[in-house]
Amino acid sequence: MYFESFQQLVFMGGHGVYVWSSVYISLVVLGGLILKPLCQKKQMFKNIQVQIDLQKANDKALNRGQDNASHS
Secondary structure, eight states, X not given: OOOSSHHHHHHGGGTHHHHHHHHHHHHXXXXXXXXXXXXXXXXXXXXXXXXXXXXXXXXXXXXXXHHHHHHO
């Protein structure tokens, strides 16, 4: 193994702060790139469902209006 102890792995000869911070930042960015589209997809499906519900309610109201007009 290249490092003789866990402490040497963490500190990497004084460069550990830069190496590990870049690793963490990269993981956070990658996580965001995975989660953001999933959240957008979920929101899009919610919006589509709302539009479907509104269209059904609108169609129902139009049908009632036509029924009332034909009975008059």
